[in-house]
Amino acid sequence: MNIRFARECDKDNIIGIWNYCFNDGPKFTDYYFNNKYKNYNTVVVEEEEEIVSSLQLNQYEIRLNNKVYNTSYVVGVSTLPEVRGKGYMKHIMNFTLNELYKKGQLVSILMPIDYRLYRKYGYEHCYDQIEYEIDMEDLKGFKSEGSLKKAKLNDIEEMINIETSFLKNLNGTVIRNKEYYKNLFKEVESEDGHIYIHKNYESDGYIIYFINGDSIFVRELYYKNINTLKGILKFIYNHNTQCKKVVISSTIDDKIRFILANPRNITIKLKPFMMGRIINLKKYLEDLDIESNKKASINICVKDDYINENNKIFKVSLENNKLSVEAGDFDYDVKFDINTISQLAFSYINGKEAYLLNNLEENNKVIDFLDLIFIKKNNYINEYV
Numbered sequence: 001m002n003i004r005f006a007r008e009c010d011k012d013n014i015i016g017i018w019n020y021c022f023n024d025g026p027k028f029t030d031y032y033f034n035n036k037y038k039n040y041n042t043v044v045v046e047e048e049e050e051i052v053s054s055l056q057l058n059q060y061e062i063r064l065n066n067k068v069y070n071t072s073y074v075v076g077v078s079t080l081p082e083v084r085g086k087g088y089m090k091h092i093m094n095f096t097l098n099e100l101y102k103k104g105q106l107v108s109i110l111m112p113i114d115y116r117l118y119r120k121y122g123y124e125h126c127y128d129q130i131e132y133e134i135d136m137e138d139l140k141g142f143k144s145e146g147s148l149k150k151a152k153l154n155d156i157e158e159m160i161n162i163e164t165s166f167l168k169n170l171n172g173t174v175i176r177n178k179e180y181y182k183n184l185f186k187e188v189e190s191e192d193g194h195i196y197i198h199k200n201y202e203s204d205g206y207i208i209y210f211i212n213g214d215s216i217f218v219r220e221l222y223y224k225n226i227n228t229l230k231g232i233l234k235f236i237y238n239h240n241t242q243c244k245k246v247v248i249s250s251t252i253d254d255k256i257r258f259i260l261a262n263p264r265n266i267t268i269k270l271k272p273f274m275m276g277r278i279i280n281l282k283k284y285l286e287d288l289d290i291e292s293n294k295k296a297s298i299n300i301c302v303k304d305d306y307i308n309e310n311n312k313i314f315k316v317s318l319e320n321n322k323l324s325v326e327a328g329d330f331d332y333d334v335k336f337d338i339n340t341i342s343q344l345a346f347s348y349i350n351g352k353e354a355y356l357l358n359n360l361e362e363n364n365k366v367i368d369f370l371d372l373i374f375i376k377k378n379n380y381i382n383e384y385v
Helices: 007-020 026-035 088-102 115-119 153-166 180-191 226-237 281-287 338-345 351-357 365-372
Strands: 002-005 042-047 052-063 067-080 107-110 124-135 145-151 192-198 200-213 217-224 245-250 269-277 296-303 314-319 324-329 333-336
Touching: 002 052, 002 088, 007 026, 007 042, 007 052, 007 067, 026 067, 026 281, 042 269, 052 088, 052 107, 052 153, 088 180, 115 269, 124 338, 145 226, 153 192, 153 200, 180 192, 192 226, 200 226, 217 226, 217 333, 217 351, 281 314, 281 324, 281 338, 296 338, 296 365, 314 365, 351 365
Parallel strands: 067 107, 217 245, 296 333
Antiparallel strands: 002 042, 042 052, 052 067, 107 269, 124 245, 124 269, 145 192, 192 200, 200 217, 296 314, 314 324
16 A cells, blocks of 8 residues: 555546545536646555545635634545455545645644544534525515626626625635635536626625525525625525525524524524644644733643644643643643544634533633633634535
């Protein structure tokens, strides 16, 4: 078995594994491998000079706790059936995590098919979305003060402005630029989707959606004000002769449920969406800007089975709004695995919840310190590849 980064000549073999393992249509696969795939961000397992397993590390910038991080989004983890059960996934994930550490990345994200597969590698649940399922007739009463038109590439600057406004109070979001949106247009087109932009004096909202039989799936519905939201919901209702219901994915703090005439008629689900992982804990902590000017310290024992540099006892000290981190043979105040540390670092849980989830007797000194450096927030991300 040989694990390495892919070469240019490996692309066709990697596409073959992708096609075997995933149910994507040819249009999306062509889009992905022409626009997202990079051989130098792809890890493969070779057996007898044949590639039998692979994954991709798609590169994004995310804004986490007011800091911007280059991060690898792990996608396309796939193995041919004849070698499944041989432990290749463990080896490829171990190689990948340590390569990310060497590259200087501090955090990573992953959208799991099954959470149980990735928890053992230190990834943990860090992002949710709200999903609405609404009968079309429950959108009948909305009026529109603006108009919608099919979005084009020259609308990208306005879409960035809308997205920035809509997500301004959320944590862990991807930084989207012009190139990102150009790729997004191609991605949506490859899945026969639609992008419309709402205007009322100015561009103030947009919607990305897909028609699947008698249902509409709304992937993004971003808006600057409630009137814009009502106008876009009216636009969705205009499909009532061809579709019976709409499913809308949105942020945890979305306002749709507050303006529906009869919210008892709809189904609202909390949908787990993305996992996160800390790659370099020491550097991540030392990079933080802490709002509190208190002086305090705790000793944390961290269990990380894959990145040895994290698998230590750390003395974490706060002074002058910055953390200093020292590894050593200390008596520790609390022991967490890297999964819990990742949820804290992504601001998905607070100190008290970390103790509760690990069935530990509460230690107020530690919990108070954790809550100084990890402030729980609403996380949101909506990237699929």
